[in-house]
Amino acid sequence: MDKLTAIFKALSDRNRLRIVSALLKHDELCACQLTELLQVTGATASRHMGILISSGLVDSRKDGRWVYYRIRRKQADSDVLIKWIETQLSRDPDVALDAIKLDEITSCEPEELCRKQRGEKCCPIPAH
Amino acid sequence: MDKLTAIFKALSDRNRLRIVSALLKHDELCACQLTELLQVTGATASRHMGILISSGLVDSRKDGRWVYYRIRRKQADSDVLIKWIETQLSRDPDVALDAIKLDEITSCEPEELCRKQRGEKCCPIPAH
DNA sequence: ACATTAGTTAGACACTTGGCTAACTATGCA
DNA sequence: TGCATAGTTAGCCAAGTGTCTAACTAATGT
Numbered sequence: 001m002d003k004l005t006a007i008f009k010a011l012s013d014r015n016r017l018r019i020v021s022a023l024l025k026h027d028e029l030c031a032c033q034l035t036e037l038l039q040v041t042g043a044t045a046s047r048h049m050g051i052l053i054s055s056g057l058v059d060s061r062k063d064g065r066w067v068y069y070r071i072r073r074k075q076a077d078s079d080v081l082i083k084w085i086e087t088q089l090s091r092d093p094d095v096a097l098d099a100i101k102l103d104e105i106t107s108c109e110p111e112e113l114c115r116k117q118r119g120e121k122c123c124p125i126p127a128h
Numbered sequence: 129m130d131k132l133t134a135i136f137k138a139l140s141d142r143n144r145l146r147i148v149s150a151l152l153k154h155d156e157l158c159a160c161q162l163t164e165l166l167q168v169t170g171a172t173a174s175r176h177m178g179i180l181i182s183s184g185l186v187d188s189r190k191d192g193r194w195v196y197y198r199i200r201r202k203q204a205d206s207d208v209l210i211k212w213i214e215t216q217l218s219r220d221p222d223v224a225l226d227a228i229k230l231d232e233i234t235s236c237e238p239e240e241l242c243r244k245q246r247g248e249k250c251c252p253i254p255a256h
Numbered sequence: 257a258c259a260t261t262a263g264t265t266a267g268a269c270a271c272t273t274g275g276c277t278a279a280c281t282a283t284g285c286a
Numbered sequence: 287t288g289c290a291t292a293g294t295t296a297g298c299c300a301a302g303t304g305t306c307t308a309a310c311t312a313a314t315g316t
Contacts (some may be wrong), residue, residue: 009303011306015304040304040305040306043305043307043308044304044305044306047305048304062312062313065313087305121315
């Protein structure tokens with residue numbers, strides 16, 4: 001039962017649902033991209049990712065300085081749940097807005113995005 | 129998205145999951161039976177029920193002094209979710225313990241149970 | 257080696273949540 | 287009409303959560 005409550009706790013936060021929704025669309029995203037999407041500090045995003053990972057819903061992969069996240073789909077158990085969430089989110093207007101923003105974010109490489117987050121001009125992410 | 133987070137918040141508490149699991153097995157249960165199962169005050173149980181109802185997962189029906197609750201199944205949306213939860217809970221040892229206790233609780237009428245909760249001797253619910 | 261930097265961990269703080277008791281509401285019965 | 291009682295609401299408190307800043311870790315590149 002604890003495993004189940006952990007999954008639901010992980011999904012019960014708006015920003016974490018936004019992360020899940022982003023990963024459902026983009027398959028793999030790095031920390032800085034998710035940070036940019038949510039407009040929170042890296043520390044906050046990292047904590048959210050930690051919660052999603054320990055619930056078993058998300059996997060991470062380190063590549064150099066970057067960490068990439070993706071939905072854990074191999075687990076037959078949670079796959080039904082993930083699919084249900086996907087259906088629910090597909091009609092959500094907030095998710096649609098995030099999708100647009102995500103397309104902008106992923107239009108440049110993470111490296112450029114990180115430069116932008118340090119305040120340097122680089123790739124064309126419009127200010128919101 | 130708020131509707132979805134409300135559903136997951138509702139499900140992210142251990143006692144509320146126990147309530148859901150009880151209602152999956154017994155179709156309809158009254159407040160005093162759920163109070164007895166969780167071993168919390170009536171006020172606490174009532175708050176949990178309120179959260180489950182406003183998430184849309186549970187319906188209530190008043191019958192005289194008693195209020196009966198049941199899983200809201202007509203909603204095609206959440207039906208898949210409910211079924212998934214049912215599957216997950218079916219292998220859970222804590223749920224199995226609750227099931228035994230519930231059989232004892234439902235073996236007497238709510239009216240008798242309420243007398244018992246006031247400290248009067250009535251139907252044979254063993255002390256735990 | 258050393259400086260730079262992407263991400264995590266620690267600590268602080270405001271807000272939320274789960275539990276309780278006590279007061280309240282509403283239904284049934286004498 | 288008035289008492290008893292099942293359930294809800296209000297108010298309180300301890301514990302948990304989401305966010306931030308600051309310190310830390312690990313990887314890159316000069």
